[in-house]
Amino acid sequence: MAPSSAREKIIHAAMELFWLKGYNSTSIADLLSRTQLNSGSLYHVFPSKQDVLIGVLEAYRDGIEEMLLAPAWGEIDDPIEKIFALLNAYRAMIVESDCAYGCPIGSLALELHEPDLQVRELLAHNFTKWTAAIELCIEAAGKRLPRGVDKVALAQFVLTAMEGGVMQARTHRDVAYFDRTIAQLRAHFDLLQATAKAKA
Amino acid sequence: MAPSSAREKIIHAAMELFWLKGYNSTSIADLLSRTQLNSGSLYHVFPSKQDVLIGVLEAYRDGIEEMLLAPAWGEIDDPIEKIFALLNAYRAMIVESDCAYGCPIGSLALELHEPDLQVRELLAHNFTKWTAAIELCIEAAGKRLPRGVDKVALAQFVLTAMEGGVMQARTHRDVAYFDRTIAQLRAHFDLLQATAKAKA
DNA sequence: CCGTTGTTTGAACGATCAATCAACATCGAT
DNA sequence: ATCGATGTTGATTGATCGTTCAAACAACGG
Known part of the structure; x- marks a missing residue:
């Protein structure tokens, strides 16, 4: 170092x-x-202290690829499995911290009740980069998902599931709450793939 | 008064x-x-101040029926529509506050990083009562949902969707993020109902 | 009227907070 | 060796925090 x-x-x-x-x-x-x-x-x-926060949010934003996505994906190629591998990386974070800590961006987003415009935009930008990565996976899944599926909404839904699952796991101090959320999301993707197949 | x-x-x-x-x-x-x-x-x-917090969390816990569920449900009978009516009540809260404030329990759950056992249990209990209400709706939906569906997990998934949607709407200051999340949840319920019908 | 019990008053306390700044160190360029 | 620029020191500031408590007050039975 x-x-x-x-x-x-x-x-x-x-x-x-x-x-x-x-x-x-x-x-x-x-x-x-x-x-x-x-x-x-x-x-x-x-x-000021807020400028430290801004620096932190910029670091998360600029490091999402190599700090988050690359380690989570490793050698995984299947786009849909990449989505769940990313979610599994969050699961590891939850377990590692004994269900005490979750997504740093999500925590900050809910803790800061009246953030400055710059802070809020950085939080939003972090979320946007996250969902953009998911969107690419969804796009890469191609015909395995139904033609008419709203890719933006589905990508945001993956983030929703992650954040909501993390919140409940933290509150109950029990990963099972996260696991059940992800299982439901998996069921949703399975249903989408089944309908895509049926229509083909 | x-x-x-x-x-x-x-x-x-x-x-x-x-x-x-x-x-x-x-x-x-x-x-x-x-x-x-x-x-x-x-x-x-x-x-102490923490005892005020405890009092607040007890008030939410004890008032969930008449303060939250009853107003949201009004004259709605259909169990699945009751779920989305409740979510719509949160939507109204978001809009009313110009996307600044969301679920009070969720915010507290993420703000308090190392809460006392009593506080954490109250937060968890609030979530549990919320999902229990959803679970009753899911049960009432009966055969409209597939036989094997995990009712507990699905109810928690509804909470997940609400909290995640609120978080994103707040961060982006745009209800559309909440709406897209709910639309995805609706799609999930529609798919579940379609498969239940197909198997019947 | 007194005594008692329960409640309210609000100044004060020590702790902690983010932020300041004049003095000082370091060092490359000249 | 000198100088200016750049970075560091750490005691100090004023604000705000949660909390305390002796004194004053209110309500009521005897």
């Missing part, structure tokens, strides 16, 4: 702390003790 | 403020100015 700049250190620590404790519950002091920096250094790089 | 007790005033104000601003961002001072009470009065009724 190369000696990272103050900026990188802060972003790295903030990504973890915001995920663990949320934005409001993470104090500047938390970030300083974690990074071994002083407040002046932090404020030299980021004008 | 009868002269309510201090306890009722605080719970009422807290339900609104926690919904609008979240738990952490709502200060005791906010509650006091809203209720025109003094801090001593509040702490005479609730030992």
